Amino acid sequence: MDLSKDEKYMKLAIAEANRAFEQGEFPVGCVIIFNDTIVASGSRLGTTSSEKYPSEIYHAEIRALQSFENSISDGMRDEYNGINNYETIAVCGEIGKISRTNIMAEKGALINRAKIVPEKGSLINRAKIVPEKGALINRAKIVPEKGSLISSSKIMPEQCTLYCTMEPCLMCFGAIILSGIKKIVYSFEDPMGGGTSCDLKSLSPLYRDSGIKITPHVLRYKSLELFARFFSKEDNLYWKDSLLEKYTLEEMVKTQGFKRA
Numbered sequence: 001m002d003l004s005k006d007e008k009y010m011k012l013a014i015a016e017a018n019r020a021f022e023q024g025e026f027p028v029g030c031v032i033i034f035n036d037t038i039v040a041s042g043s044r045l046g047t048t049s050s051e052k053y054p055s056e057i058y059h060a061e062i063r064a065l066q067s068f069e070n071s072i073s074d075g076m077r078d079e080y081n082g083i084n085n086y087e088t089i090a091v092c093g094e095i096g097k098i099s100r101t102n103i104m105a106e107k108g109a110l111i112n113r114a115k116i117v118p119e120k121g122s123l124i125n126r127a128k129i130v131p132e133k134g135a136l137i138n139r140a141k142i143v144p145e146k147g148s149l150i151s152s153s154k155i156m157p158e159q160c161t162l163y164c165t166m167e168p169c170l171m172c173f174g175a176i177i178l179s180g181i182k183k184i185v186y187s188f189e190d191p192m193g194g195g196t197s198c199d200l201k202s203l204s205p206l207y208r209d210s211g212i213k214i215t216p217h218v219l220r221y222k223s224l225e226l227f228a229r230f231f232s233k234e235d236n237l238y239w240k241d242s243l244l245e246k247y248t249l250e251e252m253v254k255t256q257g258f259k260r261a
């Protein structure tokens with residue numbers, strides 16, 4: 001286990017959780033990492049106090065898996081050999097940052113000019129190569145400059161790691177297994193709705209033989225602190241007066257006591 005790497009990527013998941021918190025959402029964040037790059041991200045939605053009935057579908061992990069599927073299906077077009085409509089994916093290491101890239105023509109290709117244009121609404125972890133009018137592109141790929149945060153390659157789910165700030169529930173745990181991802185790293189345990197302690201050996205083959213590995217408690221205190229801040233706000237109603245709230249606030253007191261000691 002590479003702890004420093006796990007901490008580095010958990011910080012990105014916590015940044016997603018912070019974004020959710022600032023919007024009045026339950027602060028869960030999730031990122032999916034392949035080849036040392038972030039290929040998908042998601043945060044909790046549908047839990048603000050203005051919701052008549054909170055969503056139990058828009059969990060951070062499910063939203064990240066949706067973005068993950070888009071990244072994979074776009075990546076499958078990577079081999080496309082067309083003229084003037086070539087697309088490829090640039091995956092950047094940090095949300096919102098594309099540092100520098102070269103567009104390199106393959107041997108025999110004709111490129112006049114092209115630019116990298118981020119997709120609308122994307123966090124700029126994906127980009128298309130869009131040729132300027134009159135340009136000829138046969139085939140091209142995005143090749144990162146040395147030291148840049150961008151790499152492009154086909155995403156292989158079995159080599160991806162999913163980082164989330166709270167232990168996945170049963171729905172998310174099942175969806176992660178079905179996605180083919182083999183490693184989960186989470187931060188704060190969920191004693192009320194966590195699903196990762198279920199006995200996979202007693203389930204059907206797809207789950208039983210998934211070979212999924214789980215690393216708990218990476219940067220636990222940072223996530224705990226954020227959940228405690230959420231539950232300490234009077235106007236946050238999601239899971240108010242629940243076992244999760246009670247446990248989180250008690251753990252916060254315990255941890256603070258420990259820190260003072």
Ligand SMILES: [Zn+2]
Pocket residue numbers: 059060061168169170171172173
């Ligand atoms: Zn979930």
